[in-house]
Amino acid sequence: MSERLPDRADVQVGRAADDTLFVQLAGDWRDGAARPPAGEVLDRIRAARPFRRLVFDASALTGWDSGLLTLLARIVRGSEREGVQVDLEGLPAGVRTLMALATAVPPKEDARTPEPREGFFARVGSDALAFVTSAFELAAFVGETAVAAARGLAGRARFRSGDLALFLQETGPRAVPIVALINFLVGVILAFVGIAQLRLFGAQVYVADLVGVAMVREMAAIMTGILMAGRTGAAFAAQLGTMQVNEEIDALRTLGVDPVEFLVLPRLLATSLMMPLLCLFGDVMGVLGGWLVAVPVYGQGSTLYFNRTIEAVGLAHLFVGLFMSLVFGALVALAGCLRGLQCGRSASAVGEAATAAVVTGIVSIIVATALITVMCDAIGI
Amino acid sequence: MSAPVTPITVRNLTLAYGGFVVLRDLTFTVQRGDIFVIMGGSGCGKSTLLRHLIGLQAPAAGEVRYGDTNLWDASPETRGRLMRRFGVLYQGGALWSSMTLAENVALPMQLHTALGPAEIAERVALKLALVGLSGFGDFLPSEISGGMRKRAGLARAMALDPDILFFDEPSAGLDPVSAKRMDDLIRALRDSLGATVVLVTHELASLLALGTNSVFLDPESRTMIAGGRPRDLLEGSRDPRIQAFLRRGESAASGAVA
Numbered sequence: 001m002s003e004r005l006p007d008r009a010d011v012q013v014g015r016a017a018d019d020t021l022f023v024q025l026a027g028d029w030r031d032g033a034a035r036p037p038a039g040e041v042l043d044r045i046r047a048a049r050p051f052r053r054l055v056f057d058a059s060a061l062t063g064w065d066s067g068l069l070t071l072l073a074r075i076v077r078g079s080e081r082e083g084v085q086v087d088l089e090g091l092p093a094g095v096r097t098l099m100a101l102a103t104a105v106p107p108k109e110d111a112r113t114p115e116p117r118e119g120f121f122a123r124v125g126s127d128a129l130a131f132v133t134s135a136f137e138l139a140a141f142v143g144e145t146a147v148a149a150a151r152g153l154a155g156r157a158r159f160r161s162g163d164l165a166l167f168l169q170e171t172g173p174r175a176v177p178i179v180a181l182i183n184f185l186v187g188v189i190l191a192f193v194g195i196a197q198l199r200l201f202g203a204q205v206y207v208a209d210l211v212g213v214a215m216v217r218e219m220a221a222i223m224t225g226i227l228m229a230g231r232t233g234a235a236f237a238a239q240l241g242t243m244q245v246n247e248e249i250d251a252l253r254t255l256g257v258d259p260v261e262f263l264v265l266p267r268l269l270a271t272s273l274m275m276p277l278l279c280l281f282g283d284v285m286g287v288l289g290g291w292l293v294a295v296p297v298y299g300q301g302s303t304l305y306f307n308r309t310i311e312a313v314g315l316a317h318l319f320v321g322l323f324m325s326l327v328f329g330a331l332v333a334l335a336g337c338l339r340g341l342q343c344g345r346s347a348s349a350v351g352e353a354a355t356a357a358v359v360t361g362i363v364s365i366i367v368a369t370a371l372i373t374v375m376c377d378a379i380g381i
Numbered sequence: 382m383s384a385p386v387t388p389i390t391v392r393n394l395t396l397a398y399g400g401f402v403v404l405r406d407l408t409f410t411v412q413r414g415d416i417f418v419i420m421g422g423s424g425c426g427k428s429t430l431l432r433h434l435i436g437l438q439a440p441a442a443g444e445v446r447y448g449d450t451n452l453w454d455a456s457p458e459t460r461g462r463l464m465r466r467f468g469v470l471y472q473g474g475a476l477w478s479s480m481t482l483a484e485n486v487a488l489p490m491q492l493h494t495a496l497g498p499a500e501i502a503e504r505v506a507l508k509l510a511l512v513g514l515s516g517f518g519d520f521l522p523s524e525i526s527g528g529m530r531k532r533a534g535l536a537r538a539m540a541l542d543p544d545i546l547f548f549d550e551p552s553a554g555l556d557p558v559s560a561k562r563m564d565d566l567i568r569a570l571r572d573s574l575g576a577t578v579v580l581v582t583h584e585l586a587s588l589l590a591l592g593t594n595s596v597f598l599d600p601e602s603r604t605m606i607a608g609g610r611p612r613d614l615l616e617g618s619r620d621p622r623i624q625a626f627l628r629r630g631e632s633a634a635s636g637a638v639a
Contacts, residue, residue, distance in 0.1 A: 158492055247475035251537075254435050255489045256465045 009035040013044045019052040021045070023075075026060035029068040038071045045075065054079055056090040069098060141260075141338045145268065148261040152269070158257070159266045167270035171232050175278060178231070182223050183282035187211055187289025190219070195298055205300065208308035211290030217317040218324070220282035222369060225328030228271065228278075229361030233336035236267055237357035240340025241350040249341070264337040268330060275329030276322045283321065316381050324372055328365050335361040385448040387413040387545065387577050389434065394443035396429050403429050406604050407443070409596045416571055416578045418588045418611055421598030422626065427581045428472075428549055430598070434579065435547055436464045465493055468543035472550045474534030476522040482509065482533045483518030489540040508536040512566065528559045532566075539570070545577045546570065552584040560584065564591055585629065589615065597623055 009027035023045065029035055045054075054075070072095065079086045088096050118126065151157045194210040240263060243249050249259050287309055294300040339357040343349050389411040396403045403426040411417045419427050432438045434445060436452060445452045447463055455463065476485050486505045490496055496504070509515055512532040522530055531551065538546060548567065552560040564587050571578050582588055588595070588611050597607040597614070599622060607614055607623055615627045 243478075246473070246478065247471045248477050250432075250437055251469070251471060251475040251477070253437060254464055254467070254469045255492070256461050257488075257492060 011036055011041050011044075013048055015048070015051070019050075020055055021048050021051040021053070022055045022057055024057040024060070025068070026062075028063040029061065030063045030065045031067055035067065038074065041071060042074060042078065045078075049082075051084065053085045053087060055087045058091050058095075061092065064092065064095060069095065069102075072099065073102070137342065138338065141341070142334070144260045145264055145334065145337075148258065148265050149268070151261065152265055157261050157265055159262045164266040164269060167267050168274060170235070171228070171270050172274035172277065175228070175231060175274075176281065179224050179227060179278050179282050180285045182227060183215070183220050183285040184289040184292075186219050186223055187215055187286035187291075188293055189289075190214055190286075191290040191293035195293065204294075204298065205304065205308065207290065207294050207300075208305045209312035211294075212287055212309040212313040213317055215286030215290075216283045216313045216321050218321065218369070220279050220286055221321050221324040221328060222365065224275065224278050224282050224325060225332065225365045226362055228275065228329065228332045229335070229365065230358050232271060233332045233357040233361040234354040236333065236336030237340040237343070237353040238350055240337055241343030241353040244341065244343045245345050245347070245350060259341065264333070264341075267337055268333040271329040271333040272326055273329075275325045275332075279322060279325035283318075320372070320376055320381060324369065327368050327372070331364040331368060332361045335364060385413075387411065387448065389545070389577075389579075390444075390446040391434075392444050392446070394430075394433065394445065395441045396426060396433055396438075397441040398429075402441070402603060404598060404603055404605075405442075407596070409605065409608055411577060411579060412594065413577055414571070414575065415594045416567070416580060416591045418592040418595040419579065419581045419598065420583055420588055420595060420611070420626070422583070422600055425598040425600040426603075427583075427598060431547060431549055431579070431581050435467060435469055436460055465541060466543055467545040467547060468538030468541070469547045470531065470534045470538045470549065470551060472553055473527070474522070474530035476530055476533055476537070478522050481519050481521055482514065482525075482536075485522070485533065486537045486540050489537065493541060504540075508539055509533070511539070512536045513562075528555050531555070531563070535566070539574075542574065543576060545579065548578065548580045548582070550582055550584075551580065552582065552587050560587065563587075567591060583626075585627065589627070597626070 009025075009029045011026070012024040014022055014024075056072075072091070076086050076099070088099065091099075148157060190211045191207050194207045195204050198204045198207055198210070240249070243263075249263075252259050252262060290309075291302070291305055294305050295302045336357040339353045339360060343353040391410070392408050394407040395405040396407075407430070419430055421427055429438070433440050434452075439453050444454070447466075450459065450463060452460060452463060476482070477488070480488070483502070483505050486508050487501050490501045490504060494501075505518065506515070509518055512535050514529060514532055514536065517525065517529070517533070522533070525533070531554075535551075546567075551563050551567065555563060567578060567580070568591060570576060578591075580588065580591065592611040595608055595611050595614070596605045598604070599606045606620060607618060611627070614623055618624060618627075
């Protein structure tokens with residue numbers, strides 16, 4: 001059986017009587033068939049003005065779908081505007097029913113009050129107010145966590161030890177490969193760049209000092225901290241955010257469980273314990289990265305390299321680095337949990353919470369670095 | 382010994398999100414043993430009202446009293462103790478997704494009672510059996526159907542033998558047979574535990590069959606426009622909005638409703 005080719009859709013516009021316009025629709029008006037564009041049809045109707053009535057004839061119409069409905073809706077709307085009476089009798093019954101249905105419920109006038117576009121100063125103002133509110137929320141959260149932590153130290157905090165074990169595993173051993181890789185690379189980069197400059201002074205033997213002190217005092221902590229912000233901070237935010245969306249946190253509250261004690265404390269504890277260990281590991285990997293550049297590539301002596309490293313890196317540097325990593329671990333957990341608990345009630349809100357957690361985590365790491373550096377300077381470490 | 386939790390007296394309650402008023406001037410009383418229905422069209426603020434009653438959101442004005450205690454004037458400890466006397470079934474169950482059903486039901490008991498693990502396990506098995514989920518204790522919420530999650534949520538809501546049970550749309554998403562079973566369960570719990578039930582719903586069949594008292598919320602006027610037994614409202618109310626709601630928009634002459 002041969003396929004019927006679609007009839008070419010066509011529209012004729014003509015005058016029936018002096019003030020009546022008839023519009024004859026013929027052929028196949030479905031999507032996929034060649035149809036006159038809506039604009040053209042409307043122009044032809046407009047060109048035939050003035051007329052008082054508009055009548056349709058669809059006897060030769062073989063098929064229609066939403067495309068025809070939208071065109072007819074435009075014609076009807078335009079006619080109403082001009083005060084022209086429209087007679088839908090000539091249209092197929094299905095078309096008439098659908099058009100009646102679509103116009104049955106008038107559009108809700110104030111369904112959504114369009115937000116007036118704020119001027120520049122208005123936006124600056126509302127952003128400033130939002131900033132103040134978020135600063136308060138942050139302070140409140142830090143306070144609640146401090147109270148929960150105090151209860152924890154007193155041994156009266158209530159959370160599941162299974163949760164703590166899980167988070168220790170997630171934030172610690174699972175993170176080792178990437179921490180190793182990143183810190184190794186940082187060590188390599190520092191050594192490469194360092195040697196290139198030190199050679200100018202014949203001082204390339206001090207590359208061990210450079211890599212050692214830089215990694216141990218600052219770089220391992222910062223790189224690992226940023227890694228954790230992306231890896232763990234986002235995870236915490238997503239976990240808590242999804243719980244928020246599912247009303248699981250409400251369920252905890254109504255059952256008398258403090259969400260901060262139950263959810264935040266084990267996470268905070270886990271990252272605070274694991275970060276210094278990861279940082280230590282990162283220190284070693286960084287020094288090894290430097291070794292790779294100094295010894296096999298630039299031909300320095302291996303023993304010399306390690307001796308210089310040990311001499312240069314004193315306990316002070318080590319403790320500063322480990323202290324910073326402890327602080328960063330806590331900040332990352334706090335940022336992740338805060339954004340998770342502040343999460344809105346939709347899937348996109350969870351995404352925003354995860355993003356915000358990473359940004360907040362990284363920003364607070366940088367601010368903390370600055371503060372700690374100033375402090376160390378003042379103390380003279 | 383501990384202060385009675387019923388009746389729940391709500392006076393001049395106004396609920397708002399920031400500057401936007403959701404509902405105002407609500408005054409009603411839930412008596413002991415009532416199956417109290419909070420009903421109204423979509424968007425009238427039923428779930429918001431529920432959140433204010435169970436202690437999740439503070440009202441903009443007015444008071445919520447449990448017996449003699451004002452929920453929102455009380456200290457956080459008193460409020461916490463009060464909140465433990467009720468059980469809440471959230472829409473969808475709100476089970477903690479990283480814990481099994483047994484762990485979900487056990488957690489309130491572990492935190493608020495001095496029972497040992499063996500006793501808790503026994504009670505958990507009992508609660509799960511009451512809702513027809515015997516043997517499903519080791520399943521995770523993601524491994525069971527929506528209806529089963531609701532039932533598990535109910536088991537958890539009952540964990541501490543509460544005096545008041547709050548249900549947020551218990552029949553939503555359930556097929557007619559399961560919805561009827563849920564209704565029967567609610568009635569059986571009320572009768573056997575002597576609990577008071579507050580039900581947020583717009584399932585006509587359920588609320589007409591179960592409800593002994595109600596409050597009807599109107600989204601247009603943003604306040605309550607009726608109260609009392611839903612069946613009485615169906616037969617006696619002259620308000621066209623209430624009639625349209627309770628009769629699903631059909632004319633009063635058609636009679637046979639649930």
